[in-house]
Amino acid sequence: MNAINRDTRRASRALAPLAFGILSLFALPARAAPPLTYMIGDGPKAYPVVSLTWGLLIISLIVITIMTVLVCLGAVHRRSPRGDLSIEAVPLLHGGAGLRWVGFGVVITGIVLFGSLIWTMAVLARVSNPPAGKSPLTIEITGQQWWWKARYLSADPSKVLTTADEFHIPVGQPVRVKLIGADVIHNFWVPALTGKMQAIPGKINETWLEASKPGRYRGQCTEYCGWQHAHMAFFVVADPPDVFQAWLTKQLEPAAPASAQDQHGQQLFQQHCGLCHTVRGTLAGGTVAPDLTHVMSRETLAAGTLPNTPGNLVGWVANPQSIKPGNNMPDLFLSGPDLTDITTYLRTLK
Ligand code: HEC
Ligand SMILES: [Cu+2]
Structure with a gap:
């Protein structure tokens, strides 16, 4: 017992x-979703794709189960006379009945595969273009080693916003994305909102996305593009339309003038960093690195590599090469006091 x-x-x-x-x-669906899951989506582009993904997964599981059972039955159910495994003793056909089963299997398989094909084509047709009638916001996104530049396009040049790695969009509105590769081929992927689309040098690829709930959606480069490919994340932040408008207005403003004690930090910034980085409203006008005019409004640094905390900011400016080896920002060997002044100034860029 x-x-x-x-x-x-x-x-x-x-x-x-x-x-x-x-x-x-x-x-799984009840818990917090892993950041890059594509089994839970949001928005009118993702919903049909997610249903298709689950549908095909379930169909495949059912097929695998049926096949496994049949194969096991076939293996266990021996029709030859006991113990005699010679070729002659194992019957291949049992009259017409066996053939009928083969026909039955082919027809069922054909119906399931054809149904899956039709469903897939229908979903592709439905998500290929944003819903007609709404005139979407257009963002031009350039993938480069190893971060993402965004330009919010507008007919009015004073409303064109340049920013990096964190893209706000209004909830409930389709957003067109024009993708460009600056150096090598990258791939833009926001699993919860939209499938993969390549960013190819010399070509403009178009995709679109729409979020139906406010939230922060992680995106990732998914085409191997060199050393720091894994640290080439970005975030799509969906805001209610009025919050989005407020964000856009704020982002379009130049940086606030530096206060008396930040003058030195700003000067050092213009001198050491301004050839690569822009801070609108100052002499720093470089275009080969992320626009830092409102860098403090972003939650991460260096394309999702570090949370944007004061300590990480100092760490990054002091040692970008040990944090993200090979990235295109060199170690600048600043003195301690200069580093403090520059990062104190950076922290005013809200
Ligand atoms: C030679 C060009 C170059 C110079 C000079 C340079 N940077 Fe950078 N910086 C970059 C690049 C490129 C990135 C993006 C790196 C990445 O994410 O791969 C970057 C990223 C950053 C970031 C993170 C921005 C973000 O949105 O994630 C900060 C902050 C920053 N640099 C500050 C500075 C400061 C301060 C200086 C001067 C002391 C400086 N940089 C000098 C090229 C430069
Ligand atoms: Cu990549």
Whole structure:
């Protein structure tokens, strides 16, 4: 009796993690979604794709289950006379009945595959263009080693905003994205909102996205583009339309004039950093690196590499090459006081 109890206990201890694993698969949608999951989407472009993904997954699982059962049955169910495995003894056909099953299998497979094809084509047709009638915001996004530049286009040149790595969009409105590659081929992917689209040098690829809920959606470069490819993330931040408008207006403003004690930091910035970085409203007008006019409004630094905290900011400016080796910002070997002045100034760029 005791031995049986012990065995059951041991078995249940071994099976518990397995059961937990299976159960947690079903609980997945209820928990916080992993940042790059494509099994849970948001917005009118993602919903049909997510349903298709789940649908095809479930169909495949059903097919695999049926096939596994049939193969096992076939293996166990031996029709040859006991023990005799010679070729002659194993019948290949049992009259017409066997053939009928083959025909049945081909027809069922054909219907399932054809149905999946039609469903896939219908979804592709539905998501290829933004819903007609709304005139979408257009963002030109340039992938470069290893960060993303964005230009919010507008017929009015004073309303064209340049920023980097964190793109706000209004909820409930389609946004057109024009993709360009600056150096090599990159790939723009926001799993929860839109599928992958390449950013190719010398070519403009167009895609679109729309979020139906406010939120912060992580995106990632998904085409290997060199050393720091893995640190080439970005964020699409969906705001209610009025919050978005306020964000856009604020971002379009030049940086506030530096206060008396930040003058020195600003000067150093213009001198050491201004050839690569722009801070609108100052002499720093470089275009080969992220626009820093409102760098403090971003939640991460260096394309999702670091949370944007005061400590990380100092760490980054002091040692960009040890944080993101090979990236295009050199170590500048600033003195301690200069580093403090520059980063104190940077922190005013809200
Ligand atoms: C030779 C060009 C170059 C110079 C000079 C340069 N940077 Fe950079 N900087 C870059 C590039 C390129 C990036 C993007 C790196 C990446 O994410 O791969 C960057 C990123 C940054 C970021 C992160 C921005 C963001 O939005 O994630 C900050 C902050 C920054 N630099 C500050 C400075 C400061 C301060 C100086 C001067 C002391 C400086 N940089 C000098 C090229 C430069
Ligand atoms: Cu890449």
